[in-house]
Amino acid sequence: MSSTKTKAGIKWSVIDQVVKQLITLIISGILSRLLTPAEYGLLGMITVAIGFLQVFRDMGLGSSIIRKQEISATEQSSIFWLNMAVGCLLMLLLMLAAPLLANFFKEPRLTLLVRVMSLNFVMGAMTVVPDALIQKAIDFKSYFYRNLGTVLAGGILGIWLAYKGFGVWALIGQSLLTTITGVIISFRMVKWRPRWVFNKALLKNHMKYSMPLLGDSTINYWVRNIDNLLVGKFLGASLLGIYNRAYSLMLLPVRQISVTLTRVMFPSFAIIQHDSGKMWDQYGKMMSLVAMISFPLMSFLGVYANEVIFIVYGSGWLEVVPLFKIFCFLGAIQSVATLSGSVFYATGRTALMFKVGLVSKALMIIGIAGGLFYGRLLGMVWGYVISSTFAFLIESYFVSHVLLNKLRDFFLNIIPEVLASLLSMLLLLFAKYWYKSSENSLTASFMGFHFIAAFFTLVLYIYLLKRLNSKGFKLLMKNIYAKKGTYTSPDDR
Structure with a gap:
């Protein structure tokens, strides 16, 4: 694999995630001050309603394009038209089912909201092939500009509509314009255009690869959304809005960290898919690098949850704090767990991934439903975290088996980050409870003291990583001190 291309891919993927999530956080903070928990709860109900059908829009064919080293123009056009047909069918089904969904949630407003949101299926289907071609080329610079344009366009419209008093329609408008902008930019960035051809025979190999992905995505959807479904059904829109804000805020850093690397890992691993030794070495380094960043970050967010929620969402959302604290532990796990998909995708072991998902996701569904039954909202969050931990182990x-290694070796990759994060978090906890502040005020002395505490905690963390021989830390340092114009890629051993 080209070290220069991998370096550029990682760099622009990092820039993309940092900038996009920063803008998203700002937009979310503004919208949270203009909209109510109940309005966010309506969006949560809509997401549950259309999310399952969203799984079928891509059907794993985008990943198949990325994995296949040589793909013809006829194959690309055939995949495009198949996705368009599926998108139109899903839009029609959702329009017909909208009244049933409104009746299920006992929320009449959902009928029109869901029907308008169904337009996303047709527009979104248009971007599957061009987006896959951009990622296949590891051209994440173009992908950065694409995502920047979509987030800004949708966010600006959403804020304007919310300011004008359109309520939940601000969130609908934000979603639709984001999708439309993505279609326009993606087609401007690639030279490829669909031709009026459709070859069913050429799709067979793609479908053989993508069908297990579709099955896994379907299972994953129910795990990711059964919480919203249950909260919306049994606890109401307001509590769903609070739950959604806690979970969404946790996902921001998780996506920023892990997605940054997985988007580059998959096309890079696809090139060396037959060399399990090299893949294991790269995977271990990437896992260590993700853990090195996510573990202390989620620890920091958990310790300072009150202050984070107050700054981001305002004083009207402090009910989010207890949920967010628990979710921070889940975020640390998910940031590392997300990387595993790249291995299954690149090696073509999608059927195995589907079978493993059946077991691990069933365990998570039991944990979520059982937690809600015994402990309402807080119990469900704990059930989610505990079951996710066991699913991660599975x-x-x-x-480890796919890459011909042992589970023990898998976890040895992140032991330094775990130990360093735990010790650093203890220092933060000591500082936090030694100098307490009220939940609703952030004084200059409080901010100054904890800025100094965070600085010394960071110094301690870096020292511990070095002493514990962290793979991710060594990889980072090699690239920082590399001569100008050179790069130490994960496969340089």
């Missing part, structure tokens, strides 16, 4: 075992 998936980690099979990733």
Whole structure:
């Protein structure tokens, strides 16, 4: 694999995630001050309603394009028209089912909201092939500008509509314009255009690869959304809005960290898919690098949850704090667990991934539903975290198996980050409870003291990483001190 291309891919993927999530956080903070928890709860209900059908829009064919090293123009056009047909069918089904969904949630407003949101299916289907071609080329510079344009366009419209008093329609408008902008920019960035051809025979190999992905995505959808479904059904829109804000804020850093690397890992791993030794070495370094960033970050967010929620959402959302604290632990796990998909995708072991997902995701559904039954909202969050931990262990075992290694070796990659994060978090906790502040005020002395505490905690963390021989830390340092114009890629051993 080209070190220069990998370096550029990682660099622009990092820039993309940092800038996009920063803008998203700002937009979310503004919208949270203009909209109510109940309005966010309506969006949560809509997401549950259309999210399942969203799984079928791509059907894993975008990943198949990325994995296949040589793909013809006829194959690309055939995939495009198949996705368009599926998108139109899904839009029609959702328009017909909208009244049933409104009746299920006992929320009449959902009928029109869901029908308008269904337009996303047709527009979104248009971007599957061009977006896959951009990622296949590891051209994440173009992808950065694409995402920047979509987030800004949708966010600006959403804020304007919310300011004008359109309520939940601000969130609908934001979503639609984001999709439309993505279609326009993606087609401007690639030279490819669909031709009026459709070859069913050429799709067979793609479908054989993508169908297990579709099955896994379907299972994953129910795990990711059964919480919203249950909260919306049994606890109401307001509590769903609070839950959604806690979960969404946790996902911001998780996506920023892990998605940054997985988007580059998949096309890069696809090139060396037959060399399990090299893939294991790269995977271990990437896992260590993600853990090195996410573990202390989620620890910091958990310790300072009150202050984070107050700054981001305002004083009207402090009910989010207890949920967010628990979710921070889940975020640390998910940031590392997300990487496993690249291994299954690149090696073509999608059927195994589907079978593993059946077991691990069923465990998570039981944990979520059981937690809600015994402990309402807080119990459900704990059930989510505990079951996700066991699911992570199961998936980690099979990733190690695919790459011909042991589970023990899998976790040895992140032991330094775990120990360093735990010790650093203890220092933060000591500082936090030694100098307490009220939930609703952030004084200059409080901010100054904890800025100094955070600085010394960071110094301690870096020292511990070095002493504990962290793979991710060594990889980062090699590239920082590399001569100008050179790069130490994960596969340089």
